[in-house]
Amino acid sequence: MNQAPVPPKDLNFKAIISRMWPFAAPSGGLFLTALILTPVATLISLAQPWLMKAAIEEHIEGVGAGAASEMGLDSLGKVAAAYLGAVALGYVVRSAYSIIISIAGQKTVLRLRSHVVKHLLSRSPSFFDKRPAGALLTRATSDIEALGESLSSGVVTILLDVLTIIGVLIAMFMLEWKMTLLLLAVAPPLALIIELCRRRLRQTYNTIRTSLSTVNAYLNEQVNGMEVVQLFNHQKGSHDGFMERNTVYKDATIRSNVYDALMYAAVDGIGSICIALMLWYATGRAEVGITAGLMVAFIDYLNRLFRPLREFSGKIAIIQRAGAALQKVTGLLDTDESIASGSKTLEQVKGEVVFEDVRFGYRPEPEYEVLKGVSLKVSPGEVVAIVGSTGCGKTTLTRLLSRCYEGYTGRITLDGVEIRELTLPTVRQAVARVRQDIQLFPDTVKFNVDLGNAKLDMAQLESAAELVNADRVIASLPDGWQHELTERGANVSVGQGQLLSFARTMAYDAPVVILDEATASVDPVTEALIQTAIERILERKTVLVIAHRLSTITAADRIVVMDAGRVVESGTHQELLAAEGHYAGLYHAGFDSDAAQASPAEA
Secondary structure, eight states: OOOOOOOOSOOOHHHHHHHHHHHHGGGHHHHHHHHHHHHHHHHHHHHHHHHHHHIIIIIITTOOSHHHHHHHHHHHHHHHHHHHHHHHHHHHHHHHHHHHHHHHHHHHHHHHHHHHHHHHHTBOHHHHHTSOHHHHHHIIIIIHHHHHHHHHHTTTHHHHHHHHHHHHHHHHHHHOHHHHHHHGGGHHHHHHHHHHHHHHHHHHHHHHHHHHHHHHHHHHHHHHTHHHHHHTTOHHHHHHHHHHHHHHHHHHHHHHHHHHHHHHHHHHHHHHHHHHHHHHHHTTOGGGTOOHHHHHHHHHHHHHHHHHHHHHHHHHHHHHHHHHHHHHHHHHHTOOOBOOOOSBOOSSOOOOEEEEEEEEESSSSGGGEEEEEEEEEEOTTOEEEEEOSTTSSHHHHHHHHTTSOOOOEEEEEETTEEGGGBOHHHHHHHEEEEESSOOOOSSBHHHHHHTTOTTSOHHHHHHHHHHTTHHHHHHHSTTGGGOBOOGGGTTSOHHHHHHHHHHHHHHTTOSEEEEESTTTTSOHHHHHHHHHHHHHHTTTOEEEEEOSOHHHHTTSSEEEEEETTEEEEEEOHHHHHHHTSHHHHHHHHOGGGGOOOOOTTTO
16 A cells, blocks of 8 residues: 655745645635735835824924925925825735735645545545544644644744835835944844744644644544443543643643744844844934934834844744645655546446455465455356455455455456456445445435435435335334434434444445344344345345354355354355364354454454
8 A cells, every 4th residue: 555755844925825826726816815915015115104204304303484384384395195194005005915815825725625535535445544634624624724824923923024124124215224223233143143042943843743743533432432432431541642642732822832932032132132233323413414304214213123023933833834744745746545446437336256266465464365266257247245254355255346445456346347446436336335334424314314315315315214114114213214313323223323333334326235243233123124125136236245153144145154254164054064174163152152244454
C-alpha cells in the first residue's frame, strides 16, 4: 500500500500561497479587487499626517490678527475638511478591503474543506485502519479554520501592512531624512527579535496542532467506548489519559502566548524608544526646520509605522499556525491510499464469484500473510457458508471481494472478469455486504434504508423491507418510515437495527450478498426472521454467509471450511460431519462459543 509522503519541514509565506492558490483561484476576482484597494488605502493613510503638518505649520502657527486671522481660519477649515474626508474615505476603503478579503477567504476555506472531505471519502478502509477518527476530524475542521484565518487576517493583509510601512518610511525620508535614519537604527534588533520569536512560534504551533489532534482522537475513542469505560469503572483512568494529553496541548499553547506577547511587547517598546530618540534629536534644532508641525507628523507616522508592526507580530503568529496546520492538511491530501478503479463494466451481473490462489496480508511481511492461496468458486444463485475459527481469513476474503482492500495476488473474478479491471461502482453495485457491526445514521428510517438515493422509490423500499421482515420493525416505530433514529441507532434494538441494515442491502438489489456474521448479535426470533429472508432470496442471489452459529449455515448449499488462511474442506453439512475433519471438530466444539468477529489485523 502507498505510504504518506513526509510533509515539508517549513511552510513559509510562499509555500502557503502556492498550496492554497488552487482553492483560492476561483475567488481571484475578489482577491484582485482587494489588491487594487491596497495602495489606495495606503495613500489615504499617508495623506492624513501630511495634512496635519500643513494645518499646523501653514494655518495655525502662521495665523495673525484681524483679516489675516479670518483668512487663516478659512484655509484651516478647508484643510480640516480634507483631513476629515481622508479619514472617512480611508474607513470606507479599509472596510471594503476587509469585507472582500473575508468573503474570498471563507469561499477558499469552503473549497478546501470540501476537497479534504471528498479526499477522505475516496480513501480505502486501510487508510482509516491506521488513523484515529478524531485526528481526521481535526484535519477537516480546526486545521482548515487556521488556514482560513491566515487568508482573511494573515497572509493577504500583510501586503497592506508592507505597503503601509514602505509608504511611511518614504514620507518620513521626504520630511526629514536625517531623523529617519536615526530612527532606523532600531530596525536590526527589532528584526532579530521578530525572527527568533517566529522560529519558536513555528515549533510551538507544530506541537499545538499535533497535540490537539491527539486530544481529539483520544476523546473520540473514549466517547465511542463510553459503555465499556463505565462498565469496567475506568472513568479515572480515562480522565487521567485525557489530562495527560491535554497538558501537552496546554503547555504548548502557553508557550505560544509567551512568544507572541514577547514579540508584541518588543515592537511596542521599540516604538516608544523611537519617539524618545525623535524628541532628543529635535531638541534645540528649530533652526534647521524641526517644527511643531513636523514633530506632530512624525509622531503620527511613527504610530502608523508601528501599528502594522505590532499587528505583524500577531499575523506572524497566525501564519505560523497556518503553516503548522497546512503541514497536517497537505500531509493528508498527499496520501494516496485509495482503491484503484478499473475501466470495465458489466451489463448484467449473474453472480459467479471465483477466487484463484488468492494471497493477502494486511502487512507486507510474509509472516503476516492472512490468506495463503485460497481457491473457491461460487456459482450464480448458490449459497455458500464460510466457517472457521477466528482469524482464519474468512472475513478478509469477503473484504477483498467487495474491494475494500488492495494488494492481493492471484485472481478474484466476477462473472469471469477480474474485479480489479471493473469500475468500483460496478463492483459495489454488484456485491452487497451486511456486517455484524451495523451502521445507522441519526436520520429517518427511510434515509437509513435508501441513503438518500432518489432512484429508489417507496415501492422498492417497502418491497425490500417486506422481503427481509424489516416491515414489522418499521410498522412498530411511532412514525414508521419517518421515525428519527438517534446516534448509532441507539433508540432501536440490535435486532431491529440489523433488519434495517438488511433492508438497505436488499433495496440496492445487488446480485451478490455477503452476510458477514449478520446474525451473531441478534436474538433467536430476529435470527429466525433473517434466516427466512435468506431463504427467500436463494433463487435469485449469490450468497456468501460468514457465521459461527450452526442454525445460520445449515441451509447453505455448500459449506467451505477455512483454517489458517486456507480452504481445508468443502461440502454439505452431512458430508463434512461424515468426513470427521475440521468442520466436525468445530461442530462438536459448538459454533456459538466462537461468535466474535475478528478485527482487520486478526482476520
